[in-house]
Amino acid sequence: MKLKIAIQKSGRLHEDSMALLNQCGIRLRSGTGKLKAEADNFPVEVFFLRDDDIPQYVEDAVADVGIVGENVLYEKNKKVKVVQKLGFGKCRLSIAYPKDRPVQTLKDLNGKRIATSYPYVLGKFLKQQKIKAEIHEISGSVEIAPGIGLADAICDLVSSGSTLLTNGLKEGDVVLRSEAILVANPKLNAQKQEIVNKLVFRIKALQEAQCNKYILLNAPDAKLERICEILPGMKSPTILPLAKKGWSSVHSVVNENKFWDIIEQLKAEGAQGILVVPIEKMII
Ligand code: PRT
Ligand code: ZN
Numbered sequence: 001m002k003l004k005i006a007i008q009k010s011g012r013l014h015e016d017s018m019a020l021l022n023q024c025g026i027r028l029r030s031g032t033g034k035l036k037a038e039a040d041n042f043p044v045e046v047f048f049l050r051d052d053d054i055p056q057y058v059e060d061a062v063a064d065v066g067i068v069g070e071n072v073l074y075e076k077n078k079k080v081k082v083v084q085k086l087g088f089g090k091c092r093l094s095i096a097y098p099k100d101r102p103v104q105t106l107k108d109l110n111g112k113r114i115a116t117s118y119p120y121v122l123g124k125f126l127k128q129q130k131i132k133a134e135i136h137e138i139s140g141s142v143e144i145a146p147g148i149g150l151a152d153a154i155c156d157l158v159s160s161g162s163t164l165l166t167n168g169l170k171e172g173d174v175v176l177r178s179e180a181i182l183v184a185n186p187k188l189n190a191q192k193q194e195i196v197n198k199l200v201f202r203i204k205a206l207q208e209a210q211c212n213k214y215i216l217l218n219a220p221d222a223k224l225e226r227i228c229e230i231l232p233g234m235k236s237p238t239i240l241p242l243a244k245k246g247w248s249s250v251h252s253v254v255n256e257n258k259f260w261d262i263i264e265q266l267k268a269e270g271a272q273g274i275l276v277v278p279i280e281k282m283i284i
Helices: 014-023 051-059 070-076 119-128 162-166 190-210 221-230 256-268
Strands: 003-008 036-038 044-049 065-069 081-085 091-098 113-116 134-137 153-158 169-178 180-184 212-220 238-241 247-255 272-278
Touching (some): 003 014, 003 051, 003 190, 014 190, 051 065, 051 070, 065 070, 070 119, 070 169, 081 190, 119 134, 119 169, 153 162, 162 169, 221 247, 256 272
Parallel strands (some): 003 065, 113 153
Antiparallel strands (some): 065 180, 091 169, 212 247, 238 247
C-alpha cells in the first residue's frame, strides 16, 4: 500500500515541498517533469499538480494527502483534514488601497468594488466585519485592477510588499495569515494513516531540529554547577573530562530564541571554546 502525496508541480511551494520530502529521507525515483514519482525507500507516490487542484484531489481521495497553502485550502473550502503546519510559503492575504484615492480603510469600502482571486475568503471576512462591498473575481494580476478602473481596492497575497509598493498600493487589514500545510483525506484507511503518522513524526523531528542548536564548550570544573544551571538541555547537559586537569567539556541543546542570551551568560561564567552545531533531526 502506498500513500499518494500531491504537491505543487512548479511554483512557489514546489522546491520547499520537495526539500521537505527529501529531508524526511524520501528518495524519489524520477524527476519532476513527470506527473508522478515513486519513492524507493518509503511507501509513497508523489503527484505533481497545480496548487489550486490539490484540495479537490485530496477530498476526492485521488490523492491521500497534499501540501498546499492555507490561502488555497480555505478558498476552495473542501472537506480535508489539516494535519500539520509546515513553516514555509508564508504570506498574508491583505486588503490594499491605491495611495492617492479617498478609499483608505475598511469602513470606506461600503458600496465599493474589491478585486481579488479569493472571493470566498474575502466574502466571509467582509460579512464578519459588516462591510457591504462588491467583490470582483479576477484570476491574476490583481494588483493592476485599481489602475485600470476595475476596482477601488484589492485583496491579494503579500509577502515582501514590493508588488504593492510598485503598483502604488498601501496594505490595510490582513484577512488571513497563511503558510504551507499538510492536508489529508479524512477517511484514510488504517494502513495509510500509519504512513501519514510516520511522515508527520519525521516532519516534527525536522522542525524541532531547526529551532535548536547543539552546543559544546569547555569549562573550569569549579564553574560546572553554575554552567549546568544556565544550560537547559534535553534532559541535562553531558559532561566529559578534558585531558587538561580541572577542565571539562559540556554538551547540550539550546533553543535558537534563547541562544545569544545563553552564550553571553556562559562566557561570563568562564566558558571557553564554545562551538555551535546545527542539528539535522531531533527526536524528543
Ligand atoms: O501553477 P500553480 O497554480 O500551481 O501556481 P500559482 O501561480 O497559483 O501559485 P504560486 O506558485 O504563485 O504560489 C503558490 C503558493 O505560494 C500560494 O498559494 C501561497 O500559499 C504561497 N505564497 C507565498 C505566495 C506568495 N508568498 C506570494 N508572494 N503566492 C503568491 N505570491 C504573489 C502574490 O500573489 C503577489 O502577486 O507574489 C506577489 C506578492 O509578493 P511580494 O513579495 O511582492 O509581496
Ligand atoms: Zn495556482
